[in-house]
Amino acid sequence: MKLGRLNHVGVATPSIEQSLELYRTMFNAEPHGPAFDLPAQGVRVCFVDTPNSQIELIEPLGDHSPVAKFLEKNPLGGQHHMCFEVPDIQIAKAEFEANGARVLGEARIGAHGTLVFFVHPKDMGGVLTEIMETPKAAN
Ligand SMILES: CC[C@@H](C(=O)O)C(=O)SCCNC(=O)CCNC(=O)[C@H](O)C(C)(C)COP(=O)(O)OP(=O)(O)OC[C@H]1O[C@@H](n2cnc3c(N)ncnc32)[C@H](O)[C@@H]1OP(=O)(O)O
Numbered sequence: 307m308k309l310g311r312l313n314h315v316g317v318a319t320p321s322i323e324q325s326l327e328l329y330r331t332m333f334n335a336e337p338h339g340p341a342f343d344l345p346a347q348g349v350r351v352c353f354v355d356t357p358n359s360q361i362e363l364i365e366p367l368g369d370h371s372p373v374a375k376f377l378e379k380n381p382l383g384g385q386h387h388m389c390f391e392v393p394d395i396q397i398a399k400a401e402f403e404a405n406g407a408r409v410l411g412e413a414r415i416g417a418h419g420t421l422v423f424f425v426h427p428k429d430m431g432g433v434l435t436e437i438m439e440t441p442k443a444a445n
């Protein structure tokens with residue numbers, strides 16, 4: 307499998323609004339669009355564009371958010387995951403598994419509307435890694 311483009315860096319935050327204020331002040335940056343809820347993923351999301359990628363601000367949503375425990379340990383928030391694109395999600399999943407990495411659950415629809423899965427940080431040098439199928443129009 308060929309490693310694709312860095313789609314986004316996920317940044318966990320207790321407050322998307324406060325984080326946006328920080329990006330405005332420090333970088334004169336505005337959000338790509340309004341924040342939105344992804345209940346199936348247990349997060350509220352907002353993107354900030356960079357010239358070559360995106361920052362994905364993620365705030366916990368609901369009682370079982372995967373970000374809640376991270377924020378307990380890191381109350382200010384912090385870098386949570388990196389997301390790389392691949393051309394075919396099922397081939398990528400099979401290859402990670404064949405290499406002995408723990409894929410966390412099944413592939414599911416992510417914030418960009420294509421399938422994503424996560425690889426356990428302990429099998430990726432301490433980095434929670436999201437793998438995302440490249441949107442068809444971008445191929
Ligand atoms: C917006 C949708 C989507 C998109 O399309 O972009 C998203 O990005 S959603 C993002 C949120 N979703 C997820 O994170 C799903 C995958 N995550 C998980 O399944 C779990 O959070 C986890 C990674 C398996 C962690 O398990 P958990 O039980 O929650 O926490 P622990 O504290 O027990 O963690 C075990 C171990 O791993 C270390 N850890 C946890 N999170 C991270 C992290 N983000 N980066 C690096 N390391 C992490 C944690 O510190 C523990 O290590 P030890 O303390 O050494 O045991």
Ligand SMILES: [Co+2]
Pocket residue numbers: 314316362387389436
């Ligand atoms: Co993400």
